[in-house]
Amino acid sequence: MAPRFLAAAAVLALAAGLTACGSSPTESTTPEAPAATALTVWIMRDSMSDTLLSTFERDFEAARQGVTLDIQIQEWDGIGQKVTSALASNDAPDVIEVGNTQVAEYAASGGVKDLTDKVAELQGADWLPGLADPGKIDGRQYGIPWYAANRVVIYNKDLFDKAGVAPPTTRDEWIDVTTKLNADGNQGIYLPGQNWYTLAGFIWDEGGDLAVNEGGTWKGGLDSPQALAGIDFYKKLQALGEGPKDSDEANPPQADVFAKGNVAQLISAPGGAVAIEKANPELAGKLGFFPIPGKTAATPGAVFTGGSDLIVPEASKNPDLAYEVIKALAGEKFQTDMAKEMSYVPNRVSLGGVLTSEGASAMAKGAANGHATPNSANWAAVEAKNVIKEYMTTYLTGTDGPAEAAKASQVIADILNTKS
Numbered sequence: 001m002a003p004r005f006l007a008a009a010a011v012l013a014l015a016a017g018l019t020a021c022g023s024s025p026t027e028s029t030t031p032e033a034p035a036a037t038a039l040t041v042w043i044m045r046d047s048m049s050d051t052l053l054s055t056f057e058r059d060f061e062a063a064r065q066g067v068t069l070d071i072q073i074q075e076w077d078g079i080g081q082k083v084t085s086a087l088a089s090n091d092a093p094d095v096i097e098v099g100n101t102q103v104a105e106y107a108a109s110g111g112v113k114d115l116t117d118k119v120a121e122l123q124g125a126d127w128l129p130g131l132a133d134p135g136k137i138d139g140r141q142y143g144i145p146w147y148a149a150n151r152v153v154i155y156n157k158d159l160f161d162k163a164g165v166a167p168p169t170t171r172d173e174w175i176d177v178t179t180k181l182n183a184d185g186n187q188g189i190y191l192p193g194q195n196w197y198t199l200a201g202f203i204w205d206e207g208g209d210l211a212v213n214e215g216g217t218w219k220g221g222l223d224s225p226q227a228l229a230g231i232d233f234y235k236k237l238q239a240l241g242e243g244p245k246d247s248d249e250a251n252p253p254q255a256d257v258f259a260k261g262n263v264a265q266l267i268s269a270p271g272g273a274v275a276i277e278k279a280n281p282e283l284a285g286k287l288g289f290f291p292i293p294g295k296t297a298a299t300p301g302a303v304f305t306g307g308s309d310l311i312v313p314e315a316s317k318n319p320d321l322a323y324e325v326i327k328a329l330a331g332e333k334f335q336t337d338m339a340k341e342m343s344y345v346p347n348r349v350s351l352g353g354v355l356t357s358e359g360a361s362a363m364a365k366g367a368a369n370g371h372a373t374p375n376s377a378n379w380a381a382v383e384a385k386n387v388i389k390e391y392m393t394t395y396l397t398g399t400d401g402p403a404e405a406a407k408a409s410q411v412i413a414d415i416l417n418t419k420s
Contacts, residue, residue, distance in 0.1 A: 041069060044308070048338065098311055099308060099309075101372065101380070103134050107137045128370050131305050133375065158286055187242050190265070192248050192249055194248040199392060200304050245392075269363070288358065304371060304373070307345075381415050381418075
């Protein structure tokens with residue numbers, strides 16, 4: 001739990017208005033209408049509201065004579081293969097929304113346009129690092145950040161008041177507060193054993209990573225001292241609730257568990273509150289939000305920055321206009337409108353202040369310390385094999401955690417170093 005002018009038509013219009021030498025002054029000099037240019041844009045299902053997209057389409061077309069947008073909504077199911085096929089074809093769309101961690105895989109195909117020379121114009125120095133970094137491969141920017149979302153802590157205000165505690169701002173405070181909440185039949189926190197995005201944040205806080213590239217060779221990072229410190233903190237926090245050690249947030253749905261009313265905290269994107277209130281309407285208005293605490297109060301805890309980037313296929317027949325679409329979607333006006341309507345974190349750090357709801361504000365604060373998964377085209381295979389999830393269960397239930405960390409690190413290295 002984004003995204004994100006070479007007016008050829010105008011040039012044609014001017015050229016059409018020129019008359020041949022020796023023409024009669026009575027001949028018409030009215031310029032011909034420019035040839036229509038249709039741009040195809042793929043947007044993922046439910047990424048944006050119909051209102052946002054229709055307004056953008058109207059404004060973009062109004063500013064460019066003869067240009068029309070064909071915004072096509074795509075389904076997440078099977079999108080990877082569909083995008084891969086499109087990039088390899090001669091009939092690709094002009095702009096595609098892709099998950100930020102997918103850019104490396106698509107760029108490896110050679111079918112994505114290098115937009116490095118546009119970064120400065122798009123104010124790339126202000127981009128959220130966790131959203132922008134996955135779009136950069138070998139120092140070249142292929143994916144332009146569109147929108148972000150990251151996890152926060154959702155808490156039950158009634159249970160916090162009953163325990164006489166306030167939202168913590170450091171990890172040590174978090175353990176103390178959660179211990180006090182874990183009383184009178186209540187769970188201090190519901191944290192399943194395989195919430196690996198949360199674990200990644202703890203590892204990043206310690207200065208470690210899931211994997212590192214050393215001289216062109218990947219090395220798994222779960223067995224580093226920093227990563228072991230991160231999972232030790234996870235284990236300590238997870239023990240202050242009754243979350244299963246062998247499943248993730250979806251099994252059972254953690255919103256349903258929280259909705260029972262005896263869970264004080266869970267880690268989720270702010271939108272998880274909607275599912276909680278739907279399951280138990282009596283909790284409406286009783287939910288609060290705060291950023292995942294960091295090691296010190298000065299910096300919120302590190303978080304995985306999920307979201308979407310925008311890419312231009314090499315096969316686009318209108319690359320200059322495609323860039324204009326991206327420029328507008330990644331620009332301040334659309335980013336501000338999007339943040340207000342969708343409660344997404346904008347692609348720029350400086351725009352975080354436009355988020356005013358409690359949940360969105362907490363998310364924006366956490367996004368400032370956002371990170372991404374290792375930038376490898378093979379990372380998707382690590383996730384598909386559940387390497388980190390299975391390792392977490394073994395670590396939480398076994399007796400030799402460091403040995404299990406070393407095994408999991410080797411599996412990650414083997415996958416990332418596999419040549420396609």
